[in-house]
Amino acid sequence: MKIKAGIVGGAGYTGGEMLRILVNHASVEIKFVHSNSNAGNLISDVHTDLFGDTDLRFTDMLSDDIDVLFLCVGHGDAKKFLEANKIAEGIKIIDLSQDFRLAANAGNKWVYGLPELNRDKVKQASYIANPGCFATCIQLGLLPLAAKGLLKSEVHINATTGSTGAGQGLSTTSHFSWRNNNLSVYKAFGHQHLNEIGESLSMLNPDFDQTISFIPQRGDFARGILAAMYFESDLTAVEAQDIYENYYAEHPYTHISNKNIDLKQVVNTNKALVHVEKHGNKLFVVSIIDNLLKGASGQAVQNMNLMFGLEETEGLRLKAVAF
Amino acid sequence: MKIKAGIVGGAGYTGGEMLRILVNHASVEIKFVHSNSNAGNLISDVHTDLFGDTDLRFTDMLSDDIDVLFLCVGHGDAKKFLEANKIAEGIKIIDLSQDFRLAANAGNKWVYGLPELNRDKVKQASYIANPGCFATCIQLGLLPLAAKGLLKSEVHINATTGSTGAGQGLSTTSHFSWRNNNLSVYKAFGHQHLNEIGESLSMLNPDFDQTISFIPQRGDFARGILAAMYFESDLTAVEAQDIYENYYAEHPYTHISNKNIDLKQVVNTNKALVHVEKHGNKLFVVSIIDNLLKGASGQAVQNMNLMFGLEETEGLRLKAVAF
Amino acid sequence: MKIKAGIVGGAGYTGGEMLRILVNHASVEIKFVHSNSNAGNLISDVHTDLFGDTDLRFTDMLSDDIDVLFLCVGHGDAKKFLEANKIAEGIKIIDLSQDFRLAANAGNKWVYGLPELNRDKVKQASYIANPGCFATCIQLGLLPLAAKGLLKSEVHINATTGSTGAGQGLSTTSHFSWRNNNLSVYKAFGHQHLNEIGESLSMLNPDFDQTISFIPQRGDFARGILAAMYFESDLTAVEAQDIYENYYAEHPYTHISNKNIDLKQVVNTNKALVHVEKHGNKLFVVSIIDNLLKGASGQAVQNMNLMFGLEETEGLRLKAVAF
Amino acid sequence: MKIKAGIVGGAGYTGGEMLRILVNHASVEIKFVHSNSNAGNLISDVHTDLFGDTDLRFTDMLSDDIDVLFLCVGHGDAKKFLEANKIAEGIKIIDLSQDFRLAANAGNKWVYGLPELNRDKVKQASYIANPGCFATCIQLGLLPLAAKGLLKSEVHINATTGSTGAGQGLSTTSHFSWRNNNLSVYKAFGHQHLNEIGESLSMLNPDFDQTISFIPQRGDFARGILAAMYFESDLTAVEAQDIYENYYAEHPYTHISNKNIDLKQVVNTNKALVHVEKHGNKLFVVSIIDNLLKGASGQAVQNMNLMFGLEETEGLRLKAVAF
Structure with a gap:
């Protein structure tokens, strides 16, 4: 049936x-x-x-x-x-x-x-x-820490989306002659998905009261979002990796890669890949999804x-x- | 099992x-x-x-x-x-x-x-x-006529392939800085797939003794082949369309479109689409496949x-x- | 002044x-x-x-x-x-x-x-x-022979243009999500530039009465036209190369390359490059220009x-x- | 002479x-x-x-x-x-x-x-x-403030480069089939150009002792760098715009745009364009150049x-x- x-x-x-x-x-x-x-x-x-x-x-x-x-x-x-x-x-x-x-x-x-x-x-x-595309990509990079109450400082995010994120409407910024080989920023610090991201993080990490600084970019590809994020953290790289792996252990579509990742690993799939690195006192997280899937x-x-x-x-x- | x-x-x-x-x-x-x-x-x-x-x-x-x-x-x-x-x-x-x-x-x-x-x-x-990629794309555009013995004149083919057709070896013509936004011809009239195409056509259409003129091109996309072909034919557009549709009626992966087609209709699928038009005394056939599938x-x-x-x-x- | x-x-x-x-x-x-x-x-x-x-x-x-x-x-x-x-x-x-x-x-x-x-x-x-873009590219590949009265048989042309050829109007086929990594044929055998090409060839080569078969294609790049052309000819490769070089000897923006050419050699310049090869009884000519220049x-x-x-x-x- | x-x-x-x-x-x-x-x-x-x-x-x-x-x-x-x-x-x-x-x-x-x-x-x-490409793009976005001693807090930079930045050597990440429609991060927080940027800023703004957090990205275009940067600042948008315009007033190749900018405005030119916005307590600066020019x-x-x-x-x- x-x-x-x-x-x-x-x-x-x-x-x-x-x-x-x-x-x-x-x-x-x-x-x-x-x-x-x-x-x-x-x-x-x-x-x-x-x-x-x-x-x-x-x-x-x-x-x-x-x-x-x-x-x-x-x-x-x-x-x-x-x-x-x-x-x-x-x-x-x-x-x-x-x-x-x-x-x-x-x-x-x-x-x-x-x-x-x-x-x-x-x-x-x-x-x-159903969540927004940027919101999904970014949250998947932050949820494991938020769930442990370990998100404590400002979060810096730069994320680039493919053209399909703008839908099928014809516009100057989705015109091939303009967008091909181009790159641009839009809605810096003001993307509407910040709200749903904020609500999710607050639900998990109620005392999180820091800024989320989010710079969205228009990429010259059709599908996918890559979000590069960082924030201060006391965790070691190994501890962070463990927290992320444990959080997603039972989730079939989000995987933690211990290697550098690139957008096309997920294009045309329902997968998210997340990669975590520690640099100085910062945790650096890259998250990728196909925006339409x-x-x-x-x-x-x-x-x-x-x-x-x-x-x-x-x-x-x-x-x-x-x- | x-x-x-x-x-x-x-x-x-x-x-x-x-x-x-x-x-x-x-x-x-x-x-x-x-x-x-x-x-x-x-x-x-x-x-x-x-x-x-x-x-x-x-x-x-x-x-x-x-x-x-x-x-x-x-x-x-x-x-x-x-x-x-x-x-x-x-x-x-x-x-x-x-x-x-x-x-x-x-x-x-x-x-x-x-x-x-x-x-x-x-x-x-x-x-x-297993057939070659160009050979598959081109044959699917010619088989229905050959099977009826209706291929009688020189066949003119221009076909453009994506970069994956050249495999993963690193080379000048697969370097991103070179290939991005570029287009070029290679092996004009001399592509090795002409042989397997010729054998198939001769098998179906034994008295076909005309030249197949084939210009391969390197496109600036990763996947897919579009072949544009034409030759003289007495068939009307409707007759030709019927012959093509009948030939592929029981084949699940080759379809005759009565609308103009574009490469991305088949990218990442196992499908071939074929479109037939009549112009003057020529039958014009466009055939598209994903070269890796x-x-x-x-x-x-x-x-x-x-x-x-x-x-x-x-x-x-x-x-x-x-x- | x-x-x-x-x-x-x-x-x-x-x-x-x-x-x-x-x-x-x-x-x-x-x-x-x-x-x-x-x-x-x-x-x-x-x-x-x-x-x-x-x-x-x-x-x-x-x-x-x-x-x-x-x-x-x-x-x-x-x-x-x-x-x-x-x-x-x-x-x-x-x-x-x-x-x-x-x-x-x-x-x-x-x-x-x-x-x-x-x-x-x-x-x-x-x-x-001022001539059309396809018309310029194609004529530059044919003029030297026409001027000698040596164009005698059907001319077969496949030419691919960048998206700027369609102007800045927004349309489905110039939408980035559609055109990126795509390829398609349009106006097969019926492009309006055939008329101006025909008039020029007839002026130089008055008894030329053969068909010009022209398949235009939409490429997934912004600038440039590559035209691949061939026709029957008795000339040797060397004779043809000489005729082409002599014809353009005093023209500063059209050059005969004895090497294979690719589109980006001329993008953002006023140059045309033409390359000539002989295959069997056919002369094969590739011509490239920047369509906007x-x-x-x-x-x-x-x-x-x-x-x-x-x-x-x-x-x-x-x-x-x-x- | x-x-x-x-x-x-x-x-x-x-x-x-x-x-x-x-x-x-x-x-x-x-x-x-x-x-x-x-x-x-x-x-x-x-x-x-x-x-x-x-x-x-x-x-x-x-x-x-x-x-x-x-x-x-x-x-x-x-x-x-x-x-x-x-x-x-x-x-x-x-x-x-x-x-x-x-x-x-x-x-x-x-x-x-x-x-x-x-x-x-x-x-x-x-x-x-001669300066590095990332270093040039980033410094042009920061020099006016550094020259006034107004750079006082951590600087957050995400910058994406075209493939020509990696030179003509053949490599996996410059292979067309890989890079086309792709995006990736590399050398996060560790790019070698941080050193020359740091020296320039210190020369102008000797008491600047904050971190420069720099995430470089590989874009799927051949030419250009877009750097998106922000940091805390007490300046109003108008004050900042004035400082930038004055600093570059006599420099023929760096211009302050009060409109949003996109990479292709500078591709194949020697120009840099810089755009400044104020969001909350942050100054947001976008800077673009052609990496090879x-x-x-x-x-x-x-x-x-x-x-x-x-x-x-x-x-x-x-x-x-x-x-």
Whole structure:
């Protein structure tokens, strides 16, 4: 008996990734893929790499004959969608927007769907607010220390994202002629993901009251985020490595590498790799994910697996692109 | 009962792709990964994207306790390896080099492993010579007509390959500073794959005696081949489209698109897409594959599936990188 | 006494390149840079690499106090502009659009501004129709033979262009996430530049009545065109090389390389490189240019130099980007 | 009367850039280009973009008939070269290696050739130690404050370099298949350029005793460095902007942009752009250069211009690649 899934916002980047995963997920049946703009069109007309894999078409009709609904719409639109459309009791919802991530918006209803932070809660949840891509990458580099109350000083973060992080909208900074071979900073110290990062760290490490200084950068690649972070710490390199390894020991998609890491180790996979070094009195942490997978649709499926009692990795054993 | 597989030359690009596929192939158990240069090292030290996926190590020992042996060594080295090492009767061999592709080298023993040409023979074969990457891409664009004896005039081909086609050896033309944003021609009219293409076409279309003019190009991307081909034809666009669709109707990895295609539709998948247009008296065919998958290791696994009576697509439902 | 230049359409790609050249051209003074959409803005707000090089602003006013007017507007808009605005007698005009390239539109007034074809006419001209980028690259690979009447058979051309060839308009195929690491064909056999190529070849080689088969491709780089061409020829390699070298002996920006060439040899320069090989009965020619320079604004300045009796290379000794 | 220049190590990347600049420098005559490995070969056989621009050949002979000698050899090799070869009195030397940058190696003889720091000393100097690429980019973002004694707290720097920063040697991390679409950290907190940065800051700001935390990254582009830096400061945004603008007011190649900047604004130019923002109690500075030009050969020519009393910008008004 397969899980019946609906997707709203199926024509965007995270909707496309959801489809790329679910068409091969042995325990899922896609019941509908909703898109206002593309209703009636073949899914493979929009996500052209799916040509030959699916004959599904977008629809503008919703159905209650589903077990789980993925909301892949823009920030703000998830909330509006749920206000405009009554979703039947019993249907689980996984929202990939930022609309319900913060406690103030989540209330008692929505669980922040970072399995490495909230796995047990996710298993019991009916409504998941799927974390942001930067937020996922950065938190995976900080959670083990926060969980021990060992995050005590300002955290310095520089993280570079691929172009798909900006979605499929056409813009100057996603124009090939501009972005190719380019690099730039944006939203220095002011990225919206700082809020969800802060809430997670405070939950684990309530007396953490230091600044998180975060410089986001636009890289000239399509997929992936690399976050380079450091902060003061009394731990030795070995102690830190142990803490990180223990924290993630039972988590199938976050691994601690004792070698230097590079972005393409995780591109097109649901994995996160974390590398820890000690330099003087500072702990230096590098964390990498694929922004569309562990940073979005992959993590959404990981959450679905947990919510429905499937193996956490089902449908997510993805071949890295590697090159 | 899983198929036991051994890999020789596991540290190279095609060996790495083989591993990326087989670690997730439900019907295969990897028994050994042979590498002279890396014996004792973790596989994930070389193919670093496999960190977290496998704890296997390279070995310099061979074992007979296998059902299939993949030879992922360089051209010329497969033949040498088989001369130097007696492989037990009953072990099937799939060779990814060019050593046994041509009739003169294949004898009665080796079958040219292009499923879209030779599927029935592959199913019966013990020894497979896996096709070249350019050869696969180009043949998939020509086979349907050749099979009808409709290839009658000179064939004009321009095909561009990604850098992984040149393997992992360091060279001037694979140096990032040189290749980034660059484009160049090499081996014009003289690429070695012309021979295997010619043999396949002659087999299907014995009276085809025209020139195949092939200009290979080095593109500034890592994966994929796009071949643009044309030749004179009396067929209408509709007739041609029908012939192509019929030819591939039962082949799960080659699809005829009636829309223009672009390389990334197939990158990181085992798919080939073919698009046909009619211009004046010419039939124009574009064919795309991932050179490391349908052009190498993916096709090798497809052949293995056929040889062992598995579903042809098993282990090969790969998520496209898409971006 | 400097040449006073005006630019119309200064906010686009060819307008920007014109500015990048002219700010350093010792014999030119930029009098105005016209842009309807950007009037009043700093030029360096649009062409941000010019920050620190010029304090000029866009204007929506035209002035007659110029010696030469560059039209850098879109196809069709040059004609409209000239219909709507009377340009004073004595002001020379160089139009980068396709509006006056073909004989039917050029009348007796406009000279096709390919110096390697029409240098003497350019020197006398008041109105120049600057050639298209593909047209320039391809013609430079064919002119020497056409001039000898030695082009006798079908010409097969595959040429790949960078993204700047499509201008600064935002579109799906110029979106970074799509184009990065991608390759595709467009307008096969139907590119509009075939017309201007055909007229030039016919002028030199009046009995040439063969097909020119031209497959344009979109490459994943920003600048440059590489055209790979071949056709039947009785010439030996040495004879062909001689004909090419002699033809371009007095042309400072087109050079015959006896080594294989690659695109980045000419990127960010006004140069064209041409390489000739003989294979069987075919002559194989590779030609490379920077589409925005020799294929547009660089050639426009080269024409201006000729029209005003300056050294042909003035202001155009540009440092290649090389990497 | 032209300045006669010799180049040692002319076959490498900085040697090539030197040649690309000097072939168009109106006041310089290249007397010899020394290369042990390439003696006798055409320069355009190695730096193939110079085909058509120069017929010079590499030589293994040195000559004293020069006014200035550029040493473009590897780190350590400049010192060895000068020990093995007596350079005549009166010949000025500009060394692009790190061998004489630090006070301990420079003695009273070598001047650290950062014009924005040492212009007057450079004008009087006979021997110039040309700064490192990272060191140039980072110092240009910090000098104005250091000169006012206003650098008082830890400096946090993340800087990403293009592949040409690693030279033309073939290596795993400069292999196209690896580096394309990739990003990685290296030498965190331990890059050798920290020493020259520290010496410059201490010279200007003697009581600066804080840590400089520097995370270098390898980007997937060929040219350029972007450094993102921050530190605590009491200055307002306007005060800081003023200090920066005043400091560089008379320096032709460093400009303060009050808009966000991106790497390609400076690629293929000798320019540095610096952008300053205030966030909370932190001053945030972004600095960009072309690592081979302002970060190496361009700056070397700028130093030469100063040493010989030429206009500082001569030969360096380079057209940006822009795309």
